[in-house]
Amino acid sequence: MRRPTLTPRQVDGAIALCGLLGGLLLMAFRVYDHASTVQRWQVLPALLAMSGLELMRRTRPILVVSLGGLVFAGSIFSGALLATTIMYTDLLYAAVVYGPRRMSPVLHVSGTVSVLVLTSLTFVYADPATAVAVVVVTVLIFLGPLWTADIVRKHRQEAEAQRLRAEQTALLSEMDRREAVVAERARMARELHDVVANHLSAIAIHATGAQSLARRQRRAADDPVVEVLGVIRENSVQGLAEMRRIIGLLRDSGGGEADESYAAPDLSAVDALLAKARAAGQDVGLVFELAERGERGGLPVPVELAAYRIVQESLTNALKHAGPGEVRVLLDFRPEELWIAVDSPFRQGAGQALPGARAGLVGMAERASLLGGSFEAGPRGDSWSVRAVLPRALTTEEGTGRA
Structure with missing residues (x-):
């Protein structure tokens, strides 16, 4: 039994719904930054906004990733929620996979700048150990999705190139097959015309000549010899007509409408x-x-x-x-x-x-x-x-x- 497949729009909707439900669950247990000082309602707007952006991750990748960056920056100050962060990384991934080619270098530059800036600020205002942790986390958030998306996009392009190459090979093979069939049909038509049709023509001509000789000899119309000659001539003429029809069918390569006289x-x-x-x-x-x-x-x-x-x-x-x-x-x-x-x-x-x-x-x-x-x-x-x-x-x- 064939399994039902989801459309791209349904997949995006499922991602947005899972992110929203996961975020609400984390909010219910107050699993977010500064939970002791930040109220739940302050975390909710970023979660809702990021879930809404997920619905357009394929259709508007540039707009979505730009707005997503602003929403993610705001969520850091209003109480960072893990679900919001994960959905932002998905937006970065989708922007590279579904967006134009220039998105990958642009996001790599912006991601690297973000990592350096955040790491420098942490190193200046905090201890080195915290700065190392920030480096790891920011690389996973800003650059990890981009690297993954580059690999996926490369494999998709290779798969598409292989598919096109396979289609071209199949097309060339079909053209070669048709040319071989046309050549064989033409060879068969020549053989039938040069051998069989000529023999049938000779039979018809000789039968006609024999009938003429019988008439000069004043043989009766019901003479068995005259009747047999008539049958031979009639069948040879009919056979020749059928042979010409077959030759016409063989010579018709299918590129246009066949002559109606060659219709079966x-x-x-x-x-x-x-x-x-x-x-x-x-x-x-x-x-x-x-x-x-x-x-x-x-x-x-x-x-x-x-x-x-x-x-x-x-x-x-x-x-x-x-x-x-x-x-x-x-x-x-x-x-x-x-x-x-x-x-x-x-x-x-x-x-x-x-x-x-x-x-x-x-x-x-x-x-x-x-x-x-x-x-x-x-x-x-x-x-x-x-x-x-x-x-x-x-x-x-x-x-x-x-x-």
């Missing part, structure tokens, strides 16, 4: 996915339907991207493997989770074992797992079922992150 897709684009799926599924007897439940509200960008990709991959798998019938997509927006359900007609036969099969399922499972969700897919009755649960709030190893 979200669930608002699911309708466009379904429209493409309906157009592609007409020839094979597939019908696509979308249903939503609950309030969509605000979702983290990674969650929306993962949900979009899971729906996209599920629709692609349905176009590749599903038999004729209805493909149902359900987005259930719950208070804590987003449920995704895709059911498509299950087609038995060798068509399930196409090259690269299950790679998409692995990718969907990884997306859900990275966000702390769950994923499962498989036959359920006469349907192929895909189920994904994504948390609306992102979680990390340290706990819940920002949504």
